[in-house]
Amino acid sequence: MTAMYTHLCGDLRPEDAGSTVSVCGWVARRREHGEHLAFVDVRDHTGIVQCVVDGAADLRSEFVVRVTGTVRARPEGTTNPDLSTGEVEIGDCAVEILNAAEPPPFPVTDRVDADENVRLTYRYVDLRRERMQRNLRVRAAVNGAMRAAMDRQGFVEIETPLLWVPTPEGSREFVVPSRKMNGSFYSLPQSPQIAKQLLMVGGVGRYYQIARCLRDEDLRADRQWEFMQLDAEASFTTQDEVMDFIGEAVLDAAEAALGERPDPIPRMTWLDAAERYGSDKPDLRFGMELVELTHVFAATEFKAFSGAGCIKGLRVEGRADDFGRNKLDGLTDRAKSLGAKGLVWLKVTADGLDSPVAKFLSDDEQAKLRAALEAEPGDLLLLVADDRHVVRSVLGTLRTDLGRPPVSEGPYRYVWITEFPMFEGTDEAGNPLPAHHPFTMPFPEDLDLLESDPLRVRSQAYDLVLNGWELGSGSIRIHRADIQSRVFKAMGISDEDAEAKFGFLLGAFRYGAPPHGGFAVGMDRFVAILAGEDNIREVIAFPKTQSGLDPMTSAPTPIAAGHLDELGIRVLPPKKD
Ligand code: ASP
Secondary structure, three states: OOOOOOOOHHHOOHHHOOOEEEEEEEEEEEEEEOOOEEEEEEEEOOEEEEEEEEOOOOOOOOOEEEEEEEEEEOOOOOOOOOOOOOOEEEEEEEEEEEEOOOOOOOOOOOOOOOOHHHHHHOHHHHOOOHHHHHHHHHHHHHHHHHHHHHHHOOOEEOOOOOOEOOOOOOOOOOEEEOOOOOOOEEEOOOOOHHHHHHHHHOOOOEEEEEEEEEOOOOOOOOOOOEEEEEEEEEEOOOHHHHHHHHHHHHHHHHHHHHOOOOOOOOEEEHHHHHHHHOOOOOOOOOOOOOEEOHHHHOOOOOOOOOOOOEEEEEEEOOOHHHOOHHHHHHHHHHHHHOOOOOOEEEEEEOOEEEOOOHHHOOHHHHHHHHHHHOOOOOOEEEEEEEOHHHHHHHHHHHHHHHHOOOOOOOOOOEEEEEOOEOEEEEOOOOOEEEOOOOOEOEOHHHOOHHHHOHHHOEEOEEEEEEOOEEEEEEEEEOOOHHHHHHHHHHOOOOHHHHHHHHHHHHHHHOOOOOOEEEEEEEHHHHHHHHOOOOOHHHHOOOOOOOOOOOOOOOOOOOOOHHHHHHHOOOOOOOOOO
């Protein structure tokens, strides 16, 4: 209740019959009823209520009104079970027009699909839709539950700067020119990574923040240049503890959004995920695991298999008949585009294996292959032979191509992925490529491999995955200068480079850095999944389009020449594509 309304529109019920009420909102719809009477539906964020208004001639869609009248039961046969207020109406209404409105650019109802660009141009109208109101509130409930969980676990909410220096996540950075120091720039942080580590050196113990992060990357449906993370860091802790306290916040948030608490989150090593699902973000809502077949073909005569480092297979249960020649060629092309030399397909029939390559496989190999894949007549079997990492990633992708349900389809399957490799292959110069930021602590027992066999070093890094989406990642950090210097060296980062980029952090570490570790949960994706949305733009009040534009404000916009002078900046003519 406020000075202007006694009730919210969606809250009126038969029990309110007889009371005089005032509601405020927007005109959702008006239907004439005889010469003078009109039914006017008034909407606010809680829903719609029907008002019976005398002489409502100048009330049009999206006018802002205050209606005062008496609640009464709707006459028999006119109730509307689709509305929470469908059993009542407000009668004898006095209407005050608080503001007129131009006709809306699209109907304000979930039932009508409007073009996204138009929706974003008039986002303030779009936000009045029930779906958007619901999504914003799911988001607020998730934020609230996470804050409460972190507070309860002794974490302190601390804001960190946006005007900052380069951070180590490895994306391109947005920069802000300095007016006072022409030629110098602030970097907008890709995450509060360095700041939160400095807070640990600063004796904070446990920090968290729902932080804005900025990365100048190519945009996709699941990405925005600015996005939110639940960011946390703790001192004197282990990876198990970090997973426990983040898990607590995530499960609380899911419960707040969906009304049901998910089971405790299981764990899986990176190696297990790679071998069984061909992915470091396995979607556990469906089976179709990758099956090891290398041993089956150890002595094979079949050229495409002999000498291959790894052979694995996938069973597409009962779908052999769905795949005619064209579709099978399509699958083969897909496998090649993913880096495989080819794809072997076999259809299981009552008489044996139907496949162009069946004649090259011995009876024993065919029998063992069928047994290993637990194949039944009607199944389609897909096999790839190649280097182990190629086999995993190609079959892992085919698995999701062929089996993955839409994101918004339950059940929700969370999993922690642990024991990531420190490096994911090597670059052209032969330097190992770091899989995480360079402050990630290796397993102590793997430290000596840093120099001799870096690709075998496991890091104390862990990801949280939900339905095949990476929800976030974290690690135990390196807090000792000697280990950090060995890791930089293994990554091909010279001491000078490290000093130039992260010198102040390394400097701080000389003044007593405690062992510490943390995590960050990507909030936009998490909320989108909980809200049943495929696109994160549906859970962000004012998102940018896929090309990074804001059709409502027209950002980014040129700035005046005088302003550029102040910033000491001259703009080059636009690039021709
Ligand atoms: N800063 C990391 C990220 O944004 C997360 C972490 O390691 O805490 O991915």
